[in-house]
Amino acid sequence: MNDVKDVKPVRLALADVLSLGTVGLRTRRMRAVLSALGIAVGIATMVAVTAIPESNERALMDELAALGPNLLQVNAADNPEQDFGLPAESIEMVRRIGPVTSVTAVANTHAVVRRSDLTDPRDGSGLSVLAARPDLLGTLEAGLHSGHFLDRAGGEFPTVVLGSVAASRLGIPSVPSHAPPPQIMIDKSWFAVVGVLATTPLSPEIDRSVLVGWEAARAELGFDGRPTVLYLRAREAAIESVRAVLPATVHPAEPSRVRVTLPSDALFAKRATEQTFSVLFVGLAAVALLVGGIGVANTMVISVLERRSEIGLRRALGANRGQIRIQFLTESVVLSALGGTAGTALGIAGSAAYATYHDLPVVIPALAVAGSLGGAVVVGVIAGVYPSIRAARLAPTVALASA
Structure with a gap:
């Protein structure tokens, strides 16, 4: 062993x-x-x-990346039900901020939209009627499902563009290319539907809106010219700096009543x-x-x-x-x-x-x-x-x- x-x-x-x-x-x-x-x-x-x-x-x-993480939204309201409007010159004031590349606006007209004059005037279908500037589509980088958007010339006439949800609720899924455009009634005026937007993931409020040209809203709906919401894009590297100075720039008198959000934060x-x-x-x-x-x-x-x-x-x-x-x-x-x-x-x-x-x-x-x-x-x-x-x-x- x-x-x-x-x-x-x-x-x-x-x-x-x-x-x-x-x-x-x-x-x-x-x-x-x-x-x-x-x-x-x-x-x-x-x-x-x-x-x-x-x-x-x-x-x-x-x-x-496709929508752009550099989109900022300035909401001129303490809450969505009580908008007080921004100064009319706020758009130009924001445009002067160096890193800002584009800015546009919409405004709540408080008008009621109906499919026809036979609809109950008190039934607004839960849709907002917004005055919109011609550059809204470009700033939001939104697309059209059919028709065309409100250009500077057409914005003076009683024409509208429908958001995707608004179009569905009003029963106008698209705009025919070779036929007279459908019409809807806003308050007591008739407006021709010239376009329907594709879905805008970062701006769902636009999906539920009827967009009227800025000047047409003044002439037909008594719009006072003060924007309610600003949409702007800035260089991505400077997005937080721009976000910090926006309240005082947009509403110098009452910056605390201005809310700035980054829509992509929800995603x-x-x-x-x-x-x-x-x-x-x-x-x-x-x-x-x-x-x-x-x-x-x-x-x-x-x-x-x-x-x-x-x-x-x-x-x-x-x-x-x-x-x-x-x-x-x-x-x-x-x-x-x-x-x-x-x-x-x-x-x-x-x-x-x-x-x-x-x-x-x-x-x-x-x-x-x-x-x-x-x-x-x-x-x-x-x-x-x-x-x-x-x-x-x-x-x-x-x-x-x-x-």
Whole structure:
């Protein structure tokens, strides 16, 4: 026995370690598949809850880039029901701010719009009649669904452009190109509908409005020329500086009654809510991964108990405790890595399918993929520590006797 103890064990090559470490997986395939499945579910969930929000964020950023995150709205009201109007010269005052690239305005005329003169005069359909300047469309970067907008010449005549919601409520989804334009009644005057706007995501109040030319509102509706809301665009790098000076610029006498908002903030708030749910889902995925790791550890403990004769024989033939530990630790890591690889592939496929179905850009974060694979290996190492130590502590005589 002393001669056996003095024999220096042969160092195992990497190929030998992998061969020995996968013996249990090759001989007990169904058990290995079921154990790896727990890891795969956790990893697939982690990839999906990381990639899907990334696709949503990319779509949101593309939308903001198209709409422009540099749009500011100056609301001349303490609340939407009590607008007091801004000074008529406020538009030109804002235009003088250096970083401002464009500015326009609308004003509430407090008029009532009806589909025809047969409609109850008290029924305004919940729509606002706004006096609008000709450059409104360009500043909002809005589009037309049909017809044309209020140009400087047409703005003096009794013509209107409908927001998308207003058009639906009034039963005028589009303006015919080769027929007389439909007409609506505002107060006691008839106006021809010359255009219908596409949806304006950053300015939903425009969707619910009937837009009248600035000068036509003066002539037909008794509009006093004072704007209610200003829309302006400024250089993105200076947006916060412009936002800070707007109240005093717009209404020097009562700057506290001026509210300045960044419409894209609402979209960012929505994104923050989505991120909160993403954190929750990541936590659930981590729990699933933990359960999978416990399953792997349980499988390895059972494997040690079933393979005591193999362990005793190897120890008797000269394998030391370190080689036994590395054999079972390798088996645990390989099992988890296989589950992690399958889970990563499943998560990528599921995320791509979701993004494609919802017409979102497919974004698979490389860090998430690498982290998932690395996490699977870490789980394998942790799950294999106790079983490998237990296997290494088995004495050869005890292991062979219990076989």
